[in-house]
Amino acid sequence: MTARGPDPTSAAPEDRSAGIPPRYRLRDLWIIRHGESRANAAFSAGADEPFPGNDSDVELSPTGYEQAAELGRWLAGLDPERAPQLVVCSPYLRAQQTWAAMARTAEGAGAIPTVIDERCRDREMGIFELFPPQAIRRRAPQEFERRARLGDWFYRPPGGESPADVALRMRDLLTELDRTTAERILIVAHDAIVVTAAHVLAGVGATPPADMPPVPNASITHWHNGERHLRLAAWGITTSARDKTMPGTTDE
Numbered sequence: 001m002t003a004r005g006p007d008p009t010s011a012a013p014e015d016r017s018a019g020i021p022p023r024y025r026l027r028d029l030w031i032i033r034h035g036e037s038r039a040n041a042a043f044s045a046g047a048d049e050p051f052p053g054n055d056s057d058v059e060l061s062p063t064g065y066e067q068a069a070e071l072g073r074w075l076a077g078l079d080p081e082r083a084p085q086l087v088v089c090s091p092y093l094r095a096q097q098t099w100a101a102m103a104r105t106a107e108g109a110g111a112i113p114t115v116i117d118e119r120c121r122d123r124e125m126g127i128f129e130l131f132p133p134q135a136i137r138r139r140a141p142q143e144f145e146r147r148a149r150l151g152d153w154f155y156r157p158p159g160g161e162s163p164a165d166v167a168l169r170m171r172d173l174l175t176e177l178d179r180t181t182a183e184r185i186l187i188v189a190h191d192a193i194v195v196t197a198a199h200v201l202a203g204v205g206a207t208p209p210a211d212m213p214p215v216p217n218a219s220i221t222h223w224h225n226g227e228r229h230l231r232l233a234a235w236g237i238t239t240s241a242r243d244k245t246m247p248g249t250t251d252e
Helices: 038-044 062-076 093-105 133-139 142-148 163-177 191-202
Strands: 028-035 086-089 114-116 182-187 218-227 229-238
Touching: 028 191, 038 062, 062 093, 062 133, 062 142, 062 163, 086 142, 086 218, 093 114, 163 191, 182 191, 191 218
Parallel strands: 028 182, 086 114, 086 182
Antiparallel strands: 028 218, 218 229
């Protein structure tokens, strides 16, 4: 997705209770957005040109590494009986660097089985890969207007994906994860993965979000199983807030 800077004030997407939520065996699902990347930092600083290179190869910024270490301390503080039993990571470098830094900081986290799954990759933006919105508006005004007309959920850039497309692969991934032996799973990925997972978990008939709800860098979104449905327990919580109700803590 188009990079955004951290937004600690982000709120959960509006309630889409009209959906019929699917049943899951999973007890807990956490999805972490990677720490701040070099592209995130450049766009937050006002860069209005595309970031060089391939999206899959963008590295964490120094701040991103610090954020990942904070996430590792959060992971280390979880009650062992409530800690993840499986980690699923995006193939993109910034997500893998986030998990590696977390595992180094949290003693014993390296022993958690970890897999890389391409379905956790970020939304593919096609010809607008690593473009900030102002660059799209300047270079391709017709596409910028088409995106505004269709809404971000259904907009598919040339050669890329819409969030609706990403939701299809996330539905497939969540279905397969529910068939594993793990009951508590942590995904380290991207904001598009958090948003589309929320839509999938809202169930059949759920209305897509009108706008893409913000997901801060290095934030934790948590779903907990109640009555065989994974229900949203926390959205986009950052460790920098030092919140006593961090997802998965014993006070939850």
